[in-house]
Every structure is written in C-alpha cells, then in structure tokens.
Amino acid sequence: MDQLIFLGTGDAMGVPRVYCDCEVCTEARKTGLNRRLRSSVRIESREGNFTIDCGPDWRVQMEGEGQRHMQQLLVTHAHFDHIGGLPEWADACRWLGSKGNMYAPAEVLEQINGQFPWLGRQLDMHSIDEGFILAGWHIRGWKVNHGKNGFSYAYRMEKGTFAWAYCSDSIGLNDQEKELLHGLDLLVLGTSFYHETAAYETRSVYDMLEAQELLAEIKPVQTIFTHMSHDVDLKAGYPLADGITLAHRGMKVPLGG
Structure with a gap:
C-alpha cells in the first residue's frame, strides 16, 4: 500500500525559533516532540516515490530518513521554506551523475529559475x-490564496478510489478554490x-479554528494539520473535531484502503 511520510511539519521559521525561549521552543530543544523542520512530505509507492517541497531542511530530512537520493519533486510555490534546499538537491544530482525531475506549474518554475538560474543543468x-x-x-x-504572501498551489491526487489533497499554505479560500477539496479521503x-x-x-495561513469551519463545509474523511508554528504544542490537547490529527516528523499515513 502507498504511504505518506511527514519529513517536516513546521512553518516558514521552523521550531524551535533560534531567538525564542517560549515553552514550546524550550521543549523542542530538550525532548524534540515539538521540533519541526520545514514542511515537506514523501509519497512512497510500488510505482515510485516522490517528495512535495524541498525547503532549507532538506539535507537534515534526507539524513534522518536514511535517504541518499531524491529523484522526483513536486513544488507548491517558490517561497524559501519550500524551495531553499533545491541547490543542495541539484548538487547531489551533479555528484551522483543523475538528473532529478522537478514538477511545478509554469509560473512557479519561472520564479524558481529566476532565483536559481543554474538548476537546469542538474x-x-x-x-x-x-x-x-x-x-x-x-x-x-x-492556485490558492496565500493571503499577504500571494499564492501557493494545492494538489489533489487520485489513485483507484482513494483521493487526497495537500494544501500547505492557504487562507480564506473562495468557492472555486475549494472545489477540488470536496470528496476527499484525506486532506x-x-x-x-x-x-x-494578528x-x-x-x-x-489558516489557523485551526478557521480550518475547522472549512472542514465542516468540505467534509474530508480524515484531516492532518501541518505547517505549524511555535504557537502549537503537541502536548496541549486542543479541542478539535473528530477525524483531525496534528502531524509530527516521521508520521506515516496509509494512502488507500
């Protein structure tokens, strides 16, 4: 069976914040429960593997999973916390003599090439x-609304009768942006x-209270929250609706029945 692995579950700054001594950041330094690398997931399948997003923690994520090469990457948008690891990946491809494959909408590829114009060599x-x-x-x-940060892309993925979506950076979605979020087994x-x-x-990005209003409308079977800041404490026991789970690094979720 295919599975989803959470490589990172943090927001743009990760947890702990280097400057912060809050309870969550302090705990993250001591036991690591709330330690969060920048958000990324890997999909494993008998038909191949691929990763979604490649932030600045990519090398740590790869080492943590015992992985030495990444062949295929899907990108949500060209913000640093989602593409900051691309130069390291490209350098790995150069040393291994094996080109990687990066998939993204044309406007996202254009932005990435503007920031890293040499990536196309690898x-x-x-x-x-x-x-x-x-x-x-x-x-x-x-394309989905990313609030003051412009836009991101969400992805709906279907295989057989199973449908799931990855939407890491969004807020205030309109009816058109919500359309492909209906009928999901997993969001x-x-x-x-x-x-x-603020x-x-x-x-x-949505907060969990707003997200639950969205979920009441689109009704996925299961939901996992990710992209969490140091405001979120995995020990807190937040009052969340049934079917909602908070992600943690290394979490594995089956994709299918």
Missing part, C-alpha cells in the same frame, strides 16, 4: 499546468496557529 523541469501522473497518482494542481492542511490573533490582512 534538474529536468516539467510544467504541470494541465495535470499529470506521478507514481501512479493522477495529480491536479490549482493535509497547513494551520500555523491554533488561534492567530490582523487578518497580515496573515497567510
């Missing part, structure tokens, strides 16, 4: 605006806070 870049198949998964991507959704008090116009 990575084959594939535009996926029309949808595609990867490791047997039929994948459709669409992986970014929620940086349990309840964020002014709405300054924000970029």
Whole structure:
C-alpha cells in the first residue's frame, strides 16, 4: 500500500525559533516532540516515490530518513521554506551523475529559475499546468490564496478510489478554490496557529479554528494539520473535531484502503 511520510511539519521559521525561549521552543530543544523542520512530505509507492517541497531542511530530512537520493519533486510555490534546499538537491544530482525531475506549474518554475538560474543543468523541469501522473497518482494542481504572501498551489491526487489533497499554505479560500477539496479521503492542511490573533490582512495561513469551519463545509474523511508554528504544542490537547490529527516528523499515513 502507498504511504505518506511527514519529513517536516513546521512553518516558514521552523521550531524551535533560534531567538525564542517560549515553552514550546524550550521543549523542542530538550525532548524534540515539538521540533519541526520545514514542511515537506514523501509519497512512497510500488510505482515510485516522490517528495512535495524541498525547503532549507532538506539535507537534515534526507539524513534522518536514511535517504541518499531524491529523484522526483513536486513544488507548491517558490517561497524559501519550500524551495531553499533545491541547490543542495541539484548538487547531489551533479555528484551522483543523475538528473532529478522537478514538477511545478509554469509560473512557479519561472520564479524558481529566476532565483536559481543554474538548476537546469542538474534538474529536468516539467510544467504541470494541465495535470499529470506521478507514481501512479493522477495529480491536479490549482492556485490558492496565500493571503499577504500571494499564492501557493494545492494538489489533489487520485489513485483507484482513494483521493487526497495537500494544501500547505492557504487562507480564506473562495468557492472555486475549494472545489477540488470536496470528496476527499484525506486532506493535509497547513494551520500555523491554533488561534492567530494578528490582523487578518497580515496573515497567510489558516489557523485551526478557521480550518475547522472549512472542514465542516468540505467534509474530508480524515484531516492532518501541518505547517505549524511555535504557537502549537503537541502536548496541549486542543479541542478539535473528530477525524483531525496534528502531524509530527516521521508520521506515516496509509494512502488507500
């Protein structure tokens, strides 16, 4: 059976924050329960493996999983916490003499090439605006609101009768952006806070209270929250609706019945 592995579950800054002595950051330094690398997942299948996003913690994530090479990558958007590891991946491909394959919408590839114009020497870049198949998964991507940070892409993946979606960076989705989130067996959704008090116009990701309003509308069978800041304590026991789980590094989830 295919499975989903959480390589990182943190927001853009990760946990602990280097400057912070809050309870969550202190615990993360001591026992590691709340230690969070930048958000990324790997999908393992008999038909191949692929990773979603390649942030600045990519090397640590690979070492932690005992992995020496990554062949296929799907990118949600061109923010540093999602692409900061690309130069290291490209360098690994150079040393191994094996080009990697990176998949993203055309506008995301354009932004990445603007930041790292040399990557094309080691990575084959594939535009996926029309949808595609990867490791047997039929994948459709669409642009979602990322608040003050512009936009990201979410991905809906289907194989057989199982459908799931990865939506790490979004807020205030409109009806069109929600359309492909209906009828899901699993939704992986970014929620940086349990309840964020900053002014709405300054924000970029759902909090858990807002996310539960979204879930009541789209009704996935199971939901996993990721992309969590140091405001979120895995020991806290937040009042969450049935079917919601908080992700942690190394968490493995079956994709299918």
